[in-house]
Amino acid sequence: MPVKEAPGSCQSGQKAEGEGILRAVSSKMAGVSLGIGSWVGLMPAVAHAAPTGPGMVPVTQISAGDTAWMLTATALVLLMTIPGLALFYAGMVRKKNVLSTAFQSLAVTCVVTLVWVVVGYSLAFTPSSFFIGGFDRVLLHGLGFSPDGAEISVSHIASSVPEAVFVMFQLTFAIITPALLTGAFAERIRFPAMLLFIALWSLLIYAPIAHWVWEPGGWLAAQGVLDFAGGTVVHINAGIAGLVCAYMLGPRLGYGRLAFPPFSLTYTLLGASLLWVGWFGFNAGSAVAADGRAAMAMLVTQVATAMAVLTWMALEWWVKARATLLGACSGAVAGLVAITPASGFVDAGGALIIGLVAGVACYWGATGLKQVLGADDALDVFGIHGIGGIVGALLTGLLANPAVGGMHGNMIAQTTGVIATLVYSGVGTWVILLLVNLVSPLRVSAEDEEDGLDISQHAERII
Template identity: 65%
Template sequence: MFFEKASLMKIRILSSLLLSFSFSLSLYSGTCNAQTEPPAATAAAASVTATTAPAVAADAPVTPVAAPPAMAKPGMIAADKINAGDTAWMLTSTALVLLMTIPGLALFYTGMVRKKNALGTMAHSLATTCIVTVLWVVLGYSLVFTAGSPYLGGLDRFMLHGVSFLKEAGQLSVHQLAPTIPESVFLMFQMTFAIITPALITGAFAERMKFSALLLFITLWSLLVYVPVAHWVWEPAGWLAARGVLDFAGGTVVHINAGVSGLVAALIVGPRLGFGKEPMPPHNLLLTAIGASLLWVGWFGFNAGSAGAADGRAGLAMLVTQVATAMSALAWMLVEWLRRGKPSVLGIVSGAVAGLVAITPASGFVDLTGALAIGAVAGVACYWGATSLKSMGGYDDSLDVFGVHAIGGIVGALLTGVFALKSIGGADGSLATQAFGVIVTVIYSGAVTAVILWLVKVTIGLRVTKEQEREGLDLELHGEHIL
């Protein structure tokens, strides 16, 4: 109870600081985030009007050819209109992003817990992948990526109704945000984002939540938190997209969303037994380092894939992702070296993940200068969030979900407003607009997560018993253990 009260006081202070941004906000009519909005089309090529008088052919009037109208909603097109290169890249990106959760995040988290909870922690990522996959194809995709209202999509794609491939007719469906690839590929790519977001949250309450409670929480959170926020930011009809909030690949939708929810979960579930009194070192940092490496590689699909095509923007997004990640890892390592006298492997990989998080919303908008700056700030800020802030708050965020993902996501979202270049992303950055998006996400995500956890607590309960926690979740909940 003491920890919860102290932590809530810290959250109120932090919320007050964030809300100070709102005094500088003004109304904007902006573009949708770059993950889902393609660059502006170039002018149509002119054609020479045919004439029967050879003497004046050179002076024939030039008439612009009207570009085909842009699609306003998902629909059918001829199969030969699909771009094979774009499709191949997006299939690859989809596999890379799934790799981030299984095995990437699963190994990253599993290595950081105690041995008696290793399999239970891995089960979190595996179960989340299965649950969200089914939710996404039944309902989630439709509620996020159809127009509906500014706050929630419609049911046009319920049970993937209308997602078609008609070989005999030579037609297939595409989404208007990715018209050069099959809609099946687009929805699969977006599914992998929906999977990893709640999987990230599980690190905040690792080693103490009931598995049944986890399953119910993931189900409710995916539908009530992820789906609305993703619609607001990534569907052109979404109200934050219309305000000009920029999020190329998920800084707000994925990382702030998951990080804030993780903190709320850590506070409500409460600390592990012996937290602050007993040592709780990672049982296998080799697994964590391998998992982080897989996350780093998979993140190229996360960011470069969000271009929706195999083009120059995807290439630039890949480049700035690599640079910001390396810069952040170096910054974290340097700060830790200066403060503690030794650079740790856990610190290096944590700094890398911080850089990946922070560059995510900016990756389709910034150049090399922005990437270096974002990486440097993220490394220092997330080190502070995972050490000093966590110590001041007294909360048990087991695997630093808030310190890395929320802090890194906020840094990246705000600095997108500072470093975004219209010449790259087609949109000017605005610190005030980005701050507005951050505040809305923090408040909504935190409040709804708290309600969901309360519902789970009063129905089936959140925590394992003290005896189960002492014995370990692997044996007590799953009937197996690592020798």
Template identity: 55%
Template structure:
């Protein structure tokens, strides 16, 4: 008995097979992340917000806290650093963090993307696959800009402008770039499980420790402890702090690298922690000196922003609340009492706010990380966080000190006593604020 397979059946099988091949091919294409206009729009916005944190945010925040004769020089530092870092980022900074370094990948990236080589309108970065690489480049550039700019507050009113520029260029390449690679670029700290959502370790501990080292090496301001070194215009500082607070939503929520729920919870956490830290500092001050100050509440707010930075995309709002309270109290103690006890002149409390706030936030990320917020939290470890903090502190302190010593030998770090007395605005830049 013969069995005939109807040709219509063969045709059906062929059509089904073709459909299966097409479907499989389509799935393979879909597996590659597609550029998303919503994500791109959000990241463009976040990038602009983070750039605003440095200019005009940080420039005004710092300028308002120095004396009148140094306001323009202090603001000038933030603006000049923005320009300097932008060029260094294009030349090699981006490549050394995010390009595959081959055998040295654990410690530093490669030079394959120098001058943005190989970047096109179609390329993406594996850390943010739904946005163009151009946008990722610019977003990360704004982080590289603000980090060295933060350091300037520690040695405000006494460093040569030329020395400052040399220090920032060398520090960016020898300190910021390696640490950023270790945490975000595929280096050994990220591989060890160190969590840093938006830069608690890379940005704030890094800058805070460098600031502490710098202010100790350069020495105290003339008249420290005896003369009136009070801020000239805290209204400038209030405006600057407000711009920093708003810009920080780009800093933290933007680090989700997408317009999604993770960005939303990072934004909520940022607001809660900042408010809690501001109130905590204010109440500490109110209890101790009986008067809540504007400088105190805005300093507390910045401390809260710093502390929630590494945790923003890993913790829930309850965790953010606790982090904010602890940061407000901890930063107040460090910036006011520890600084006074040890006698170092950290002019604008870079270590007390950014260094201590970053350490608190980094460690508490390991305590409060919540898998319901971010699956990566399942690997959270206080031990890993402490390891990341320790490595960053030791490396940053040593290399920053070496850079400063070399610059001091070659061109000198500090302005003359006469220049410091007259003010850096007129002596270094030939300008002054007119009444």
């Protein structure tokens, strides 16, 4: 007679075993699917260690969002020099020097680009020694994709974006720094000497200081110096170099006796406005990511700048019984300069303090201190960029909020950074000017200066 199967019989066991096999196969297939998904970048399958120097990473490690923001920020920072600074400076000089002053910003952009690509970037942003980088990226060697296209080069400082983006972003900083100092010797330098000076200064002064502060192995970085976007590297550096240039070239003919009316304050306002907008790329872009820190850097930049403008206006009302457009534009630049080193480390309250102090200090720097120093710093490069950079660097040490940037300020480190930049850039600029003058005289003749640099240097004029 047939036997009724009981639970747990042979056939039931075989069925259960078959279901178990199916579940195991399904699990394995799911694992394979996840692995494939990870391989094509749908999810991270392997954690890649952060590089300690420029190197190659899988293309899947690149952030599209960070890259898009950094491309935008780079364009904004270049906008600061051309046309921003070109218009800002051109509007403040006399009519006979407008074209030559604007041309200097354009020429600096081109000269520094070539210096940066050939060797400047390598010296600034490759690890070699505490003082200067190496030659791994000379002529941008090794930049780009691997032969199979699976990997792309990144900087160890910004590993979520292609290294080409980081190179270009930092190039815009290398451009605007010497472009700023041209305002100190406006209306009296020979164009060939200016080009040679800028090339040497970019290589021998800017690149080493950038390495000290922004390369993790640089000696000021190791001391704990905080400079989020260029208070020391850009502004103190350009400010003290500009002051030395003003001393070395001597005052303009008639300085202190004749009025030097600005050609167009409309140009200056347009230039200052472009600088303000571009500065968001300068500061927020220095987060090298599209994240909350970039957002805070943008916010505090706006707050500090507005506070500095109103402070400068109030001082003018107090001293002169009126506010001026030129003063307001100068106050805006002062606030932008001072918040730069602190922008990734302070909150809105700190930004208000920095803007207030910068407005007072830079007003004094462009008026009272300028008279004491006795240098014909034509467009107040030291008074605004030098003094503003010092104020910003020191206040970063006092006001850095760990909740914003995860860092505490260190006044000893910040003071060290300020002094080191002043000494190295000041002495180095003086030496370079001496050498350049041996090859190509720095100053135009008295006749050429009287005619104006537009005609004497470029055979052009504004009708």
